[in-house]
Amino acid sequence: MQPAAAQEAGTTGGPLSAIDWLSQSVATPAAAAPDAGLVLPDEPPVAAAGTTLPADVTTSSLDGPAPDGVGLISPSVSGLPRGFWGAGLTREIAESLVSHPDDALPALRQLFLTILLAELNPPIDAGGRGELLLVRIDKLLALGALEQAAALIEAAGVTSPELFRRAFDVALLTGAEDRACDGMANAPHLAPTLPARIFCLARSGDWNTAALTIRTASALGQISADQEQLLSRFLDPDLYEGEPVPPPPSPVTPLDWMIYAAIGEPLPTDGLPIAFSYAELRPRSGWKARIEAAERLTRAGTIPPNVILGLYTENTPAASGGVWDRAAAFQAFDAAMAAGDPARVAATLPAVWNRMQEAELEVPFATLYAKALLDLPLTGAAADIAFRVGLLSPHAETWARRASPTTPEEAFLTAIALGRGAEALPPDSMARAISAAFRIPTPSVEGQRLLDGNRTGEAVIVAIDSIGRGVKGDLRGVTEGLSILRLAGLDAVARRTALELMILERRG
Incomplete structure (x- = not known):
């Protein structure tokens, strides 16, 4: 069997995605057509075929199944229109998803995960084959979003060998081995490998x-x-x-x-794909291993911050350095917050903030504590840190409305959070690149071409990648990427991204 079922998909030849670490859990019948795609229960297969139509002409069944439209987040919640993919074609969309890097800023990681999980109209050439569904699931697995991938598979209601392999592996890594085997036993059409x-x-x-x-x-x-x-x-x-x-x-x-x-010879997960970190979250793993796995998954944005909060505060650190220092600093700060003691919070906040920066967990930390910090009368360095924590959180606007900026940087951050980026005076080169996008949006040539061609989804992915280049020094990418987000109607995401560009130490 091929490394990934998506290798069997695609109307123009070649794989749409590939995950080489999937278990060979079931055998794909050799007689299956390479482009047989996915078949929904009680539905006839939709014919995929070579065609003599010109490349720019596509067809789609109006009454056939639409597995590519399956999602977990409705448009009212995702903020993405159902016609997000517009005139885009499956292969081009899939290639943009597959090639997207995994190291974006937290706001952009969440946007990308939302795109993978959103209810969207299928591409115009989808034809009910489910090719993009497989690509989305594979990308979720690659990002370590196992629970989300499992939910998407369940929502699809499909029992193909390709999707079963993915569900089987998710069950193994999330501690549901018996469910994985029951699923295999209850599906006689699936032929298990040895x-x-x-x-x-x-x-x-x-x-x-x-x-x-x-x-x-x-x-x-x-x-x-x-x-x-x-x-x-x-x-x-x-x-x-x-x-x-x-x-x-x-x-x-x-x-x-x-x-x-x-057999008592567990393989370390730190050198394996991030999805394997889920296996370390089980109680049978050591405390340190569970913290490290949770940090990795929290950093990726695939598990809620409450998981790392629970692990950091579960026991007393047994040593010093690395994970133990982060746990100790976190526990001291959490105890100060629980006591509601401003003096203790002021004394412990700088240390825990340094540790969260060290692990690139600033945004999850802000999500956990920004609201409670609003009510504490802090001064000096602690107040400066709390201000930045607040702006990295879902409560950024509330923090900005209460702010009394004392520096050009604080004034700029406050203006961005309040949606007044075009009026703010930029204090440095990064701020100038950000400000330009809020004054007169100027997307890249590629981004504008995609927007003009009713291919908003692909334009947004280009924006994410452009901002990634900006983080590494290409400030023009910051302007172009934020411009695309704003023109695509994602102004709130652009503002959160701008705040992260200014506050997080991700440059270089």
Whole structure:
């Protein structure tokens, strides 16, 4: 089977996306057409075909299934119009999603996640094949948004092998192994591969059948010697006590990770794709490992800040340095906030803010504490930090309305938060690049072309990428990217992004 089911999609040849670490949990029937796509329950397949139509002419079934339109966030919540993709075509949209980097500012990461999860009209050439749905799910997996990916798969209501593989791996990494195996057992049209079958037989307690399956597969040459040893060790670790463990494959799949963990040889997740960090959030992992995993996922914007709050305050740090220093600083500040003591808050806020900057967790921290900080009478350095914390939070406008700026930078930040960016005097080069977008929006040539061509969604992704270049020194990208966001009707996102560009230390 190919590394990713999306490799079997696409009307112009070649993969739309690829995730090489998906478990080979089910076998895709060899007779399946390369572009068979997804079939909704009780619906006939929609024919995908080569066509003699010119490249700029597309067709779409008006009454067929529309898996590409499935989403979890309604337009009223997402702020994105249903016609977000406009005249865009599936392949071009997919390529823009797949190539999008994973290191954007927090506001832009949230915008991108919203795009992946939003209810939007399918591309005009979608034809009910579900190609863009697979690409969206794969991108969510690549970003570590496992729960969101699982919810999107469930909302699609599709039981194709391609989507089952993804659901199976999400279940493994989120601690729902039994549900993954039950899903396989309850779907007879899915043909489990040998490692997945053996894993699920063992989970159900059918050790004899699992052992017989290993012996038969080995005799028929269907598994390698290393696979046979690893699976046999999984069934009976005592037989291999003292013997070296087979080296892990490359890439490691979630099923591989689960088996190595089950035999007492867990593979570290810090060198694996971010999705594997979910596996470290389980109680059986050590406190330090769980904090590090939660930091990684919180930084990616894929889990709520309350998770890291709970982990930071769960125990007393056992040592110093790194994670332990962050936990200690966080606990001291959280206790001060709980006590409502302005003096203690003022004493602990600088230290915890430094630690949050160190881990690039400033925005989650602001989300947790900005509202409560509003009511505390702070002065000096603590007040300066609290002001920036407030502007990075969902309560930025409230903080800005209460502000009494004393420096040009504070005046500029306040104006941006209040939607008066065009009136503000920029204090530095970054601010000048930001101010230009709020005075006279000037998108890039590519961005303007996409906007003029009714391809707003692709223009917004170009904007995110342009601002990313700006963070690394190309300030023109900041102006062009913010301009596109504003022209696309995403002014609130542009303002939050501008505040993050000024406050967060992400330049260079």
